[in-house]
Amino acid sequence: MKRTIISLLCLAALLCAAIYFYYRNPAAELPPEDGGGPALAKPVIYLYPEEETEATICLDLDGNLTCTYPAYDGGWTVTAQPGGILTDAEGRTYNYLYWEGATPTEYDFSQGFCVPGKDTAVIL
Numbered sequence: 001m002k003r004t005i006i007s008l009l010c011l012a013a014l015l016c017a018a019i020y021f022y023y024r025n026p027a028a029e030l031p032p033e034d035g036g037g038p039a040l041a042k043p044v045i046y047l048y049p050e051e052e053t054e055a056t057i058c059l060d061l062d063g064n065l066t067c068t069y070p071a072y073d074g075g076w077t078v079t080a081q082p083g084g085i086l087t088d089a090e091g092r093t094y095n096y097l098y099w100e101g102a103t104p105t106e107y108d109f110s111q112g113f114c115v116p117g118k119d120t121a122v123i124l
Contacts (some may be wrong), residue, residue, distance in 0.1 A: 045099075
């Protein structure tokens, strides 16, 4: 459970970094057919349960998914092993769940703070 929470926190940090990257690099804007908003720069989801666990992961994204692996189809259902290997219902294995998307959401970066890389583990 603790590793799953840490994985989700890491995902949130990656999402924040992706959004920050977009706003610092406006040339990264997506073409209109991909959503036309900030690109969510390819976050991945890792699962490291303490024991073998079946998990269904659903994204709550205000926007459009532009790429997923494996296919998202409303969510991912996998069996997660403590070492991080994910197995789907057909027996295919993955190291992580991958997605990217675009969102029309406006983010306010006028306040906040930056955590140096060496201090990330302490903050999380």
